[in-house]
Amino acid sequence: MTAWVTVLLVTVVYLGLTLAVGLFSGRTMSSGTEGYVAGDRRMGFFVLYFVLGASIFSAFAFLGGPGWAYSRGAAAFYIISYTSLGLVPMYFFGPRVARLGRQFGYVTQAQLFMHRYHSRHISALLAVISLTAFVPYLTLQMQGAGYVFSIVTEGRMPMWAGAGITYGVVLLYVFRSGVMGVAWTNTFQGILMLGLAWGLGLYLPHALHGGIGPMFIRIADTAPNMLTAPGLNAAGDPWTWGGYSSAIAISVFGFSVWPHYFMKIYTAESIATLRKTIIFYPTFAFFVLPILFIGFSGVLAFPNVTPADTILPTIVTSLGLPAIVVGLFCAGALAASMSSGDAIVHAAGSVLIKDGYRVLVRSSVTDADETRMIRWAVVGIGGIAYYVAISSEISLVLLLLLSYGFIAQIFPALIAALCWRRSTPAGVIAGLVVGCLATIIWNLAPALQWQQIHPGIWGLAANTAVLIAVSFATRPMNPAHVDEFVTA
């Protein structure tokens, strides 16, 4: 049997196992939206830890993380910083959101805002922001999956076919099992990825340099700029502190309000479980560490690999490793893509129907019909993202840059909703719109750039200022209603 067939077989077995886990895990959930979207609010610590953690290991982390370490050195340390701090804000607001979710039956992020501010417009606006951010991310995950299959088959299978097979599997188990399918496959995939990350992260520095310590000593002697904070920018020049610091800041502000993370607050079986999950979340940063070791191992051993994101597959396929190991690597890369993609497509379908269609088009829908619509919305959004993924004419770069900047704009609105009695619907809407517009403008106008600060930071500043000013300029809301949220 030739090597590529063995690799393909391992990959297919992985996909088969994932599909089985995904389909099986939905057998006990209830048939309504609370079951499909919120898992009947009975997810335990172990699964919740992995469902949140595995999303970190997206195609960006598994392929992009080593690429960052390889090409930008210490700049990649920002990934560890935001992973360790990203979920901390949720320790403060998560229990309150969970309590409100149980009390009022929320399953999406926008439902909380719509109720707090009595505004359908906020719901629609959040749906637009969420979907605008989701689609490019989902598309990137699909492209990552197609790329893996292309490697597996040594170019025999085109990207469109690999992405189609992988996301066919994802859509099947998300369609059937909803959030429980996402949760249990993420647990399976998370364990696989952790094992592979640490296995490769320890093995590659040892095989190429004699160990992690000798590897870093060689890099420090040859290219000390690589290991001196804040590392390098994309052009290979020293990165600015403004760029490094704002990358962490925008990630920390945006992390916990990504709708597919936020919605998991509603799935926790208890508030104690939610808090415990958040407490242990920083430990996932230690699982990101070997991903960076992999990238650093290639700096001196495999110079001039372009694009940098291909450093991991380049190393794995160059070392003459047994085909089964290469197959496991490919399975891990697919797991990284799928564990983010499934959560995103599930959340996107839920947001489209619950926060968009139900609010703007038709509010009176039975629970069974609504669940059916969410299932088909999942398929529809998956199809759109797939089309974008295989269409080479659409550039994702700007949309990806905008995604985190857009999502972070929800953070001030959330703080205002839960902590500031005087905030008003007009203030929140104006803040969100101005924040997103400022993010777009700072992205499109290089002349406005200063110290490479992330455009989303300017958006946050404008958002917060406008939220406060417009709230003060408009009529306050009923204090009794507001107290339900501020004192929850």
Add this chain to the structure above:
Amino acid sequence: MHSTGLRALAIVFAAIFVATMWPVYPLVRQVHPFVFGLPFPLVYVLGLTLLSFIVLLLFDRYVHQDDDP
């Protein structure tokens, strides 16, 4: 006590957050000294990660009081 404790925790995490970036992180930007074979900027970031975990763990165990199940 509950909200006071949370406020104190927020201040601690604001300090950790600032410690991950400018103007604090530049103070430890140099590669040396190596600790357990790792360059110092990486050790520093990992140390803050460990600190975040321990602070949250201890706060939840000894300070936080929540009646919710």
